[in-house]
Amino acid sequence: MKGVDHLAHERNKTEFDVDAMKIVWAGSRHAFELSDRMARLVASDPAFQKDGRIRLGRKELFKNTLRKAAHAWKRILELHLTEEEAGWLRNFVDEPSFTDLHWGMFVPAIKGQGTDEQQQKWLPLAYKMQIIGSYAQTELGHGSNVQGLETTATFDPETDEFVIHSPTLTSSKWWPGGLGKVSTHAIVYARLITNGQEHGVHGFIVQLRSLDDHMPIPGITIGDIGMKFGNGAYNTMDNGVLTFDHIRIPRNQMLMRVLQVTREGKCVKSNVPRQLIYGTMVFVRQTIVADASTALARAVCIATRYSAVRRQFGSQDGGMETQVIDYKTQQSRLFPLLASAYAFRFVGEWLKWLYTDVTQRLQANDFSILPEAHACTAGLKSLTTTATADAIEECRKLCGGHGYLCASGLPELFAVYVPACTYEGDNVVLLLQVARFLMKTVSQLGSGKKPVGTTAYLGRVQDLLQCCCDVQTAEDWLKPSVVLEAFEARSARMCVARAQNLSKFENPEDGFAELSADLVEASVAHCQLIVVSKFIDKLQQDIPGKGVNRQLQNLCYIYALNLLHKYLGDFLSTGCITPKQASLANDQLRSLYSQIRPNAIALVDAFNYTDHYLGSVLGRYDGNVYPKLYEEAWKDPLNDSVVPDGYHEYIHPMLKQQLRNARL
Numbered sequence: 001m002k003g004v005d006h007l008a009h010e011r012n013k014t015e016f017d018v019d020a021m022k023i024v025w026a027g028s029r030h031a032f033e034l035s036d037r038m039a040r041l042v043a044s045d046p047a048f049q050k051d052g053r054i055r056l057g058r059k060e061l062f063k064n065t066l067r068k069a070a071h072a073w074k075r076i077l078e079l080h081l082t083e084e085e086a087g088w089l090r091n092f093v094d095e096p097s098f099t100d101l102h103w104g105m106f107v108p109a110i111k112g113q114g115t116d117e118q119q120q121k122w123l124p125l126a127y128k129m130q131i132i133g134s135y136a137q138t139e140l141g142h143g144s145n146v147q148g149l150e151t152t153a154t155f156d157p158e159t160d161e162f163v164i165h166s167p168t169l170t171s172s173k174w175w176p177g178g179l180g181k182v183s184t185h186a187i188v189y190a191r192l193i194t195n196g197q198e199h200g201v202h203g204f205i206v207q208l209r210s211l212d213d214h215m216p217i218p219g220i221t222i223g224d225i226g227m228k229f230g231n232g233a234y235n236t237m238d239n240g241v242l243t244f245d246h247i248r249i250p251r252n253q254m255l256m257r258v259l260q261v262t263r264e265g266k267c268v269k270s271n272v273p274r275q276l277i278y279g280t281m282v283f284v285r286q287t288i289v290a291d292a293s294t295a296l297a298r299a300v301c302i303a304t305r306y307s308a309v310r311r312q313f314g315s316q317d318g319g320m321e322t323q324v325i326d327y328k329t330q331q332s333r334l335f336p337l338l339a340s341a342y343a344f345r346f347v348g349e350w351l352k353w354l355y356t357d358v359t360q361r362l363q364a365n366d367f368s369i370l371p372e373a374h375a376c377t378a379g380l381k382s383l384t385t386t387a388t389a390d391a392i393e394e395c396r397k398l399c400g401g402h403g404y405l406c407a408s409g410l411p412e413l414f415a416v417y418v419p420a421c422t423y424e425g426d427n428v429v430l431l432l433q434v435a436r437f438l439m440k441t442v443s444q445l446g447s448g449k450k451p452v453g454t455t456a457y458l459g460r461v462q463d464l465l466q467c468c469c470d471v472q473t474a475e476d477w478l479k480p481s482v483v484l485e486a487f488e489a490r491s492a493r494m495c496v497a498r499a500q501n502l503s504k505f506e507n508p509e510d511g512f513a514e515l516s517a518d519l520v521e522a523s524v525a526h527c528q529l530i531v532v533s534k535f536i537d538k539l540q541q542d543i544p545g546k547g548v549n550r551q552l553q554n555l556c557y558i559y560a561l562n563l564l565h566k567y568l569g570d571f572l573s574t575g576c577i578t579p580k581q582a583s584l585a586n587d588q589l590r591s592l593y594s595q596i597r598p599n600a601i602a603l604v605d606a607f608n609y610t611d612h613y614l615g616s617v618l619g620r621y622d623g624n625v626y627p628k629l630y631e632e633a634w635k636d637p638l639n640d641s642v643v644p645d646g647y648h649e650y651i652h653p654m655l656k657q658q659l660r661n662a663r664l
């Protein structure tokens with residue numbers, strides 16, 4: 001059987017309506033149609049082809065990205081694409097560029113932190129791309145510790161200006177995307193100083209380059225920070241270094257929604273909390289969670305299709321060998337990743353809803369759920385990006401040797417994805433933020449303050465500390481209430497145990513530092529509970545399409561029970577479940593793998609990824625892997641000549657030398 005036939009045969013086994021699942025995956029029929037149209041538009045446009053990208057040198061690669069960005073912008077204008085359509089188009093172009101920072105951080109920072117007048121002035125310019133913006137927060141010396149940034153913005157009352165200055169080497173802005181070679185402007189985060197007093201870190205709109213000839217403004221030193229991990233990958237982005245030598249900007253270029261500086265240099269606080277200065281990060285973390293499912297689905301799609309095509313061992317009587325997807329070990333590694341892709345999709349959808357809700361509340365001056373929004377975006381960003389980066393690498397291994405070839409698409413996907421564990425907040429630092437939020441919530445339980453939202457379960461802490469898991473058979477693990485209670489009890493017990501340990505320290509900050517590794521574990525348990533509960537919520541919705549709900553149920557339980565298996569130590573040590581119940585969960589997991597198996601190919605087809613987007617010979621929709629892999633090898637520049645360049649200089653003399661030695 002050829003690879004092509006393998007996948008056709010697999011598709012015949014499907015037990016659910018794939019088109020209906022495509023809509024569930026996309027979020028709505030509207031989202032499906034729109035993303036499908038944009039995927040095809042990009043795939044059919046030769047200007048967006050990405051073959052050979054990994055072989056380009058840095059300069060060529062970067063120029064190629066500039067060309068694509070300009071072409072994308074041209075198409076956006078020609079076709080009058082909406083912001084939503086442009087977002088999908090960017091996704092399928094599949095190449096990080098300065099436009100990400102412009103649209104994803106510069107514009108949102110002005111929207112979130114700028115006053116009405118500032119928005120009226122700057123947004124039209126940014127929307128028309130008459131200026132290009134970056135987000136310059138991180139410095140050489142500090143990234144995580146935002147309060148430790150050293151760049152200064154000193155108010156000069158004589159001229160009604162701020163003087164932006166880099167006082168030390170470590171105060172150099174370092175990392176901002178789009179900054180190195182493209183941006184004309186940036187939101188620069190600096191310590192505000194007025195009348196000799198410091199007022200914390202704030203954002204300032206600073207022009208960096210001339211709009212006429214692109215030369216840096218005098219007093220500004222700016223460039224690219226150099227090559228990053230992997231070929232192609234994130235090297236399409238010009239992450240930059242920037243220093244200021246007493247650069248003057250008008251007073252009205254400080255983003256003043258949170259704090260206003262008057263003509264006299266007086267600071268006047270508005271009614272919005274200081275944390276709103278961090279609002280852009282909350283927005284981007286939310287988009288990163290949604291993107292995690294996209295990247296994970298991509299890797300899983302490649303590994304699943306290839307696992308159905310690939311055969312090793314098991315031939316009987318000269319018959320065909322076993323498809324590697326039929327090995328239980330392959331299933332136990334692959335199917336939880338497939339389930340995670342769906343789980344992250346749904347939690348991403350929910351987080352988007354939460355973000356929209358918070359934004360509306362903020363506009364009405366209701367700041368009550370800001371701490372929860374921060375904890376959820378930080379925690380889920382950490383959980384989903386860590387899991388996705390690990391999963392892409394696991395998918396590479398699931399594809400055996402061929403997974404290591406760039407033609408598999410997996411090396412570049414890994415290299416471009418892995419910094420998501422660091423940017424927009426180091427994943428451990430973010431989990432520590434969640435831990436602070438959880439410990440605060442637990443400490444307030446005694447005062448009668450009822451936790452709400454994702455921590456509502458902590459309000460039932462007494463019950464959860466005593467509850468006994470009610471599982472007697474493997475089938476009992478298919479009850480949503482049972483699974484939810486196990487995850488809630490585990491998280492609640494871990495939080496309470498950490499809070500009790502913390503209370504033994506005289507100084508809470510010392511305790512927090514000493515117990516930080518344990519606290520991070522509690523944060524992970526809490527975030528996993530959120531993902532499981534949002535998946536279970538999804539199952540309660542009316543989901544149309546033959547067999548779709550059944551598949552989603554299977555995936556949901558695979559996600560939850562695999563976590564239970566992986567984090568068994570937590571569940572057993574907190575006494576949420578017994579070893580016998582853990583063993584039953586494992587039996588159920590194996591059964592679920594068998595049920596998913598005939599639907600695996602259709603479940604990845606439901607992602608609706610074009611071959612252009614996947615960029616993988618192993619993950620081709622038609623399964624025609626071997627002929628295409630063979631064809632691909634010959635495209636390598638090393639194969640341009642039969643005898644390699646360097647033969648006469650290095651190989652030939654060596655061979656001759658050996659011949660001479662042999663004669664001796």
Ligand SMILES: CCCCCCCCCCCCCCCCCCCCCCCC(=O)SCCNC(=O)CCNC(=O)[C@H](O)C(C)(C)COP(=O)(O)OP(=O)(O)OC[C@H]1O[C@@H](n2cnc3c(N)ncnc32)[C@H](O)[C@@H]1OP(=O)(O)O
Pocket residue numbers: 065068069072073076086087089090093095096097099100101103104105135137138143144145146147177275276278279281282284287370371374422423424425426429433436
């Ligand atoms: C080629 C194609 C072309 C196509 C063209 C067209 C395109 C069109 C469409 C394009 C669409 C593009 C979309 C792209 C999406 C974007 C992709 C972006 C890519 C990523 C780039 C990466 C960017 C970055 O990395 S920016 C830098 C990020 N930096 C960090 O994250 C730093 C991490 N550190 C922190 O967040 C904080 O400092 C923290 C949390 C560690 C704070 O520590 P500390 O305790 O010192 O804090 P304090 O300052 O003292 O405050 C404590 C107090 O505040 C609360 N808090 C903290 N953070 C927040 C927050 N974010 N929100 C709310 N509250 C917060 C905290 O809980 C404390 O509260 P208490 O109540 O006091 O306890």
Ligand SMILES: Cc1cc2nc3c(=O)[nH]c(=O)nc-3n(C[C@H](O)[C@H](O)[C@H](O)COP(=O)(O)OP(=O)(O)OC[C@H]3O[C@@H](n4cnc5c(N)ncnc54)[C@H](O)[C@@H]3O)c2cc1C
Pocket residue numbers: 101135136137138141142143144145174175176177234239419422423424425426427428429432
């Ligand atoms: C590809 C890429 C793109 C980026 N784009 C931008 C951008 O556009 N704009 C921008 O401003 N920045 C950008 N950044 C910077 C990024 O936001 C920071 O690198 C990130 O926030 C991590 O901060 P750091 O580098 O200071 O790490 P560090 O904080 O120095 O982390 C080093 C180690 O210390 C640990 N650590 C740090 N603090 C603590 C703590 N309190 N407790 C326990 N452990 C701790 C971390 O877990 C980590 O293991 C980008 C970074 C990358 C890699």
